[in-house]
Amino acid sequence: MKVNKTKVKTRMNVTLLSVCVVSLSACSSLGVEPWERDLLAKKEMALTSSPIDAALDDHIYFSKEASSGGKSFGGGGCGCN
Amino acid sequence: MMKKNRTVNLTKKKDGYGINFNAMASPCEVLIQTPDKCLAELVGQYVSHEVWRIEDKYSRYDTQSVCSQINTSSGRNIAIDEETFLLLNFADQCYQLSDGLFDISSGVLRKVWTFDGVSSEYQHFPNQDDINKVLELVGWHKVIFDKQSISLPSQMQLDFGGIGKEYAVDRSILLAKQHTKRPVLVNLGGDLAVTGPRDNEQPWQVAIEPPDCSGVEHKQDMIVAIKQGALATSGDARRYLINAGIRYGHVLNAKTGWPILHAPRSITTVAPQCIQAGILATLGLLQGQQAEAFLTEQEITYWARR
């Protein structure tokens, strides 16, 4: 039972990944010219606008929950109890 | 023709030096934040010489200049160098972007429009026929140029006045950066740029003169704090005509030959380079009544005074 669940999820995700890859060609029409990056260049618009906060939070949730990573490496890191 | 006064003066300031000289019919200033007097002198020399070089090359008053050569070419091909080509290129793009309103061949219109703000009186207000005759000599699309040469119909004139000073500011900043990492501000008659913020991320404080600086009533200067980039002011502070109670600024519409009506008295804009700021300020003025709306819509930082 356990094994089948994993297989279904993997299949779903391979599909998700291939959809993403196919969409890459559509992505060439999206985006901005270099001079239109005024807003995107702001610190608040970085995908991780506060790396220190993210590191601290990741540590908390790694210790208190069963999931880790996703945005960055989950890693080993500590013997958090 | 003005006698050229080409001396450079060095003055000690509170935490740096100021270098003053005259060029392009304007008082010019270089401020450098450094305790090193030799460095200040060096930067002052480089900047002043570069500004004078550009003035000599592109001033329409100087008979030896490239500009004058072009303007007296009577339709022949004149050889140009890369710098001139790049400037002409830039002027062409500005012509496109402004839908023909910004046109460096429109200088001839000054033959019919004489502005002398000192007397601020109607001097010689032209009629439509006069204007039409001169308009025939205006038209950037009639100029043909490439990397090697330029030719334009006889009697047509090019005027680099609209971009020359700002170009000189940007070139000076590039030069200053090549020779020092110290904060430098270059101000050529109100068009200025900085190499970066002053020490400790402090901004430069610059004062923008109000348009009506006739000396009678000293209006408050506006203070702008700038850390990066450039500032340019376009306006009719000293050159305008009044006829039938209507003020005509000296910025002319290259397509109609008439001055722009209802434009702000001055526009100051901010941009990464001085030449950009200058064009944006001029383009703003060319919109007349719509100047503020136009600049706001384009998301340009500006100050306009009416």
Added chain:
Amino acid sequence: MNNLNKDIKKEVAQKVSKKINLKAALSLATGALFGTSVTTGAVGQTIEADEWQFDTAFLLYSEVDRVTAGEAIVAGTKTFSNDEVLNLKFTFDTLTGPSANGAIAQPKAQTFTRASGIGRYRTPEGETPLDDTFHDTRVQLNGQWTQPVSDNVTGSVGGHLSKEYDYLSLGLNGNLAYDFNRKNSTFSMGISYFSDTFTPEGGIPKPLSSMLVGDSNSPEWDDEFAKTRISASENKSTSDLLIGFTQVINRRMITAFNYSYSMVDGYLTDPFKVVSVLNAEGLAQDYIYENRPDSRVKQSTFMQAKYHFDDSLLNMVADVSYRYMWDDWGINSHTIDSRFIIPVGRASYIEPHIRFYQQSAADFFTPFVIEDQLPVDFVSADYRIGEMSAVTIGAKYGVALNGGNELSFRLEYYHQRPTNGGFEEPEALNGLDTTPVIDAIIAQVSYSF
């Protein structure tokens, strides 16, 4: 017609006909004039090369009646002239206070042996057993080097070292990112490897063996205790693969999609946790040490979008992300995280934050075992791999100071709610809180200079 740089001319003409950004077109024209690359970003923004940028933070995490932890980070980043970046980070944290040992509450008092094997502790009737022997101090060092590898490819390598009294972790990571579509799209791939060694005080207990409860001062204790141990230390290794794709949608929006695959092998059991063995009525007869499989494969998909609103919506930046995780222990989880950075005045901002988390239990999770269910092969009552949901709600306030420094304060409330995943509770547990809620406060102050 004039012979000009055809590309620039075409682009400028396109701008004119579309009446788009004049500033933009002029930037391009100016760039051509001075032979410099186009200036990007608003005037007034510079990243100073050749200077260290420091970020420091101090965080306090405190659970009601349970664990309290303090963590301090000092990180320095230096950008070199060729866009190379060095990042060094030093982390110090300390933890103290009681945490659940895995046993379940009982209508009578319970006694347990401390993890170290020295001394006992007593849990009053009706309360969730908590072991308060944990005082741990940890030091961590991270180094990361990033540099362009070619025109559109950036590479990064890094190392990690973490040391606690009883734990050592060493890690390496490497990553390559490829930008295309005028740097509007980025595809990246990274791998990491961590090798951890665990040397708990009291050694590694024999899995599923009974907890020895008695007088640790008695002469036979040491021998008896040693019999319940299988080794002094254990290892585990973690290998991660992370594939990412980011896409700029328009001037105001950027999105990211990640997929990660993680394999952990080795000792994954928590040596300090036990499972209550109850009789049919629900009274504890024994406590056995938990046992988890020696491998775990986790996968996750992550997506994020950031949008910069305009004046009509306070010029705020919205950041919303979703992560779905699943593994071969039967755990799957959903995480929705959102924050909104709202500028206040010219130099400060406020950032409200809300996070929802939901996870399902591991296949071998059970809050207790009934004696006739024994023997079991894998079992754990650690609520952290049980069914639960959690909410974090908080806000951050930041202010830019003179000279480009920033000071910020963050305050959050974290609420964890374990839920009974369908385990029928025997009589003796009626009226007892078998899924205690954890409430914690997170407070942080940061200073960047």
